[in-house]
Amino acid sequence: MKNYIVLDLGGSSVKYGVFSDDSLILSDKKTHQNKGANHIYETIFSVIDKCMKICEKRPSGIVLGSPGYIDTVQGKVIGCSPNLKEWENAEPKKVISEKYNMPVQAENDANLMVFGEASVYGYKKNVLGYTFGTGIGSGFIQKDEIFCGSNFAGSEAGHTVINPKGRLCGCGKIGCIEAYASASSIFKIFNEKYPERNFSNIKAVLDQCQKEQKLNKILTEITDLTAVSIANTVSILNPEVILIGGGLSEIASYPFEELKEKTLSYIPAAQKKSLIFEKARFGNKAALIGGLETAKKLWG
Numbered sequence: 001m002k003n004y005i006v007l008d009l010g011g012s013s014v015k016y017g018v019f020s021d022d023s024l025i026l027s028d029k030k031t032h033q034n035k036g037a038n039h040i041y042e043t044i045f046s047v048i049d050k051c052m053k054i055c056e057k058r059p060s061g062i063v064l065g066s067p068g069y070i071d072t073v074q075g076k077v078i079g080c081s082p083n084l085k086e087w088e089n090a091e092p093k094k095v096i097s098e099k100y101n102m103p104v105q106a107e108n109d110a111n112l113m114v115f116g117e118a119s120v121y122g123y124k125k126n127v128l129g130y131t132f133g134t135g136i137g138s139g140f141i142q143k144d145e146i147f148c149g150s151n152f153a154g155s156e157a158g159h160t161v162i163n164p165k166g167r168l169c170g171c172g173k174i175g176c177i178e179a180y181a182s183a184s185s186i187f188k189i190f191n192e193k194y195p196e197r198n199f200s201n202i203k204a205v206l207d208q209c210q211k212e213q214k215l216n217k218i219l220t221e222i223t224d225l226t227a228v229s230i231a232n233t234v235s236i237l238n239p240e241v242i243l244i245g246g247g248l249s250e251i252a253s254y255p256f257e258e259l260k261e262k263t264l265s266y267i268p269a270a271q272k273k274s275l276i277f278e279k280a281r282f283g284n285k286a287a288l289i290g291g292l293e294t295a296k297k298l299w300g
């Protein structure tokens, strides 16, 4: 029986899990503040210390999911993620493995999420997954492997440009789909257009769109752009499965069926054959499950 620790670092918290083989024996999260990389490391260390106490025997390794482009060989963050600026060029693999003297693997968080979701299919299929949350993450699993591109910057479908004269994205480019279709972007678009409505959160926006046609028209345009972006990615990758996950897509009033219908309408017939388009299943635990699968592959 092997134990693994998996951490999923986000913009304001670290989710974590301790696995004993396939069983999740602890799952929780701890918040961190934006006080620089040292503070993030301190939070990570306190979480690992807690996880170590839970493990009946010494863990076989630690997997860390992180925002940003991750050099998975060196376990380094390449540049900086707009959602976690103080983590710029961090070297979590080196720092954590030196402190705990055990194997550490770092991986992009969206890749881990999709890898976890792809486990449903036994890794026999090519799976393209999206996570719609504060930003838009994506990952592509090509049979059993996370596709990382030529310099660890692949599978960033959230930054495909759908309007070169459009809105500014958090990545610094103009017109990425993330600047339109992430939870924070949709919220921003509606608050800019209807400041007097004082929408309190993204759920309030989506709920109101179901009630008012003029609001729904804007959401439909956003859904259409999202479908174009997904279909373009599908045209290149020809996956067997498209998964849609993330907090935004879990809101009941999110137009998932409309997105599915529109996306399929933009995909050529040859690629639509036996294509599965469905919602992700593991919710906010997907990255932890992806981390477990990664750990088993590396150290199992």
Ligand SMILES: [Zn+2]
Pocket (backbone or CB within 6 Å): 158, 159, 169, 170, 171, 172, 173, 176, 178, 179
């Ligand atoms: Zn972008």
